[in-house]
Amino acid sequence: MAAMQDRMGPTRTGPKGLLQPIADGIKLLGKEDLIPAAADKLIFYFAPLVIFVTAIVSVAVIPFGGTIELFGREINLFITDLNVGALYVLAFSSIGVYGIILGAYASANRYSLLGGLRAAAQVVSYEIILGLSLVGVFMLAGSLSLRDILAAQQTQLEFGPLTISNWFILSQPIAFGIFMIAAVAETNRAPFDLPEAETELVSGFHTEYSAFRFSFYFLGEYISMIVISLFASTLFLGGTSGPGSTAYWGLGLLWLLLKTVMFLFFYVWLRTTLPRFRYDQLMGIAWKVLLPATLLNIVITAFIRLVGNGQI
Numbered sequence: 001m002a003a004m005q006d007r008m009g010p011t012r013t014g015p016k017g018l019l020q021p022i023a024d025g026i027k028l029l030g031k032e033d034l035i036p037a038a039a040d041k042l043i044f045y046f047a048p049l050v051i052f053v054t055a056i057v058s059v060a061v062i063p064f065g066g067t068i069e070l071f072g073r074e075i076n077l078f079i080t081d082l083n084v085g086a087l088y089v090l091a092f093s094s095i096g097v098y099g100i101i102l103g104a105y106a107s108a109n110r111y112s113l114l115g116g117l118r119a120a121a122q123v124v125s126y127e128i129i130l131g132l133s134l135v136g137v138f139m140l141a142g143s144l145s146l147r148d149i150l151a152a153q154q155t156q157l158e159f160g161p162l163t164i165s166n167w168f169i170l171s172q173p174i175a176f177g178i179f180m181i182a183a184v185a186e187t188n189r190a191p192f193d194l195p196e197a198e199t200e201l202v203s204g205f206h207t208e209y210s211a212f213r214f215s216f217y218f219l220g221e222y223i224s225m226i227v228i229s230l231f232a233s234t235l236f237l238g239g240t241s242g243p244g245s246t247a248y249w250g251l252g253l254l255w256l257l258l259k260t261v262m263f264l265f266f267y268v269w270l271r272t273t274l275p276r277f278r279y280d281q282l283m284g285i286a287w288k289v290l291l292p293a294t295l296l297n298i299v300i301t302a303f304i305r306l307v308g309n310g311q312i
Contacts, residue, residue, distance in 0.1 A: 065078070093130075115204030175294070
């Protein structure tokens with residue numbers, strides 16, 4: 001961020017400040033855990049765990065590769081393969097907002113509650129956009145399983161002497177653009193971080209949280225960013241596919257991680273370059289721009305699919 005904004009970042013910890021995030025985390029865990037006197041203590045205790053756990057379990061359906069043989073045993077590079085794996089990720093990404101709402105309610109703080117209500121409205125609005133943007137991908141893949149979607153992108157397209165992989169970003173560029181905008185809003189990251197707007201809401205829904213409970217919210221948000229980046233890499237960029245990935249599974253995993261890092265860089269780039277939107281602008285983009293665009297993309301994809309199958 002400092003390099004993008006042409007300024008100096010913290011340089012005290014580690015070489016050129018690279019260990020500063022670790023130092024900040026250690027310092028955070030050493031802070032006093034304060035609980036407001038009027039808080040609903042049981043909900044206040046466990047609300048941060050909701051967003052943290054839902055972010056972690058979403059990784060279960062992400063395919064990091066196929067099946068490999070190691071020391072004479074077959075090992076799957078995925079935890080589980082669900083027929084509705086894509087819906088699984090979308091479902092848990094939306095459930096995470098309950099941790100925000102419960103934490104905001106339990107804090108007995110008006111600024112926290114307002115931030116929680118903003119988060120609920122934002123996630124409900126952009127969850128619809130996020131799901132509809134993927135309908136075209138599901139049409140082309142013919143499945144909701146992430147492994148099937150990954151397999152559908154393994155075919156090759158030939159353009160004269162040039163051969164490229166049939167990644168869905170090529171056939172679904174509109175869906176990809178809409179998905180990325182909705183993903184940023186879904187994870188409450190800048191410039192859509194209205195639920196924690198410091199100038200309006202002190203610190204938003206986690207105003208009353210400190211120490212390790214705040215760290216659960218913090219980690220949950222960043223794990224959600226990683227999961228959404230893995231999800232986007234699998235859906236639109238072929239996941240583990242890349243030069244040499246079929247010869248050695250380690251290269252496939254490396255390609256997936258590189259694509260994921262690219263999406264995370266996109267998050268950081270947005271944060272450093274764009275100012276925060278107003279709340280009316282945020283909701284207007286969802287309902288007036290992105291929703292019609294997703295519906296149009298679905299119609300276009302369905303028409304092309306029917307023409308390709310010879311049904312029109």
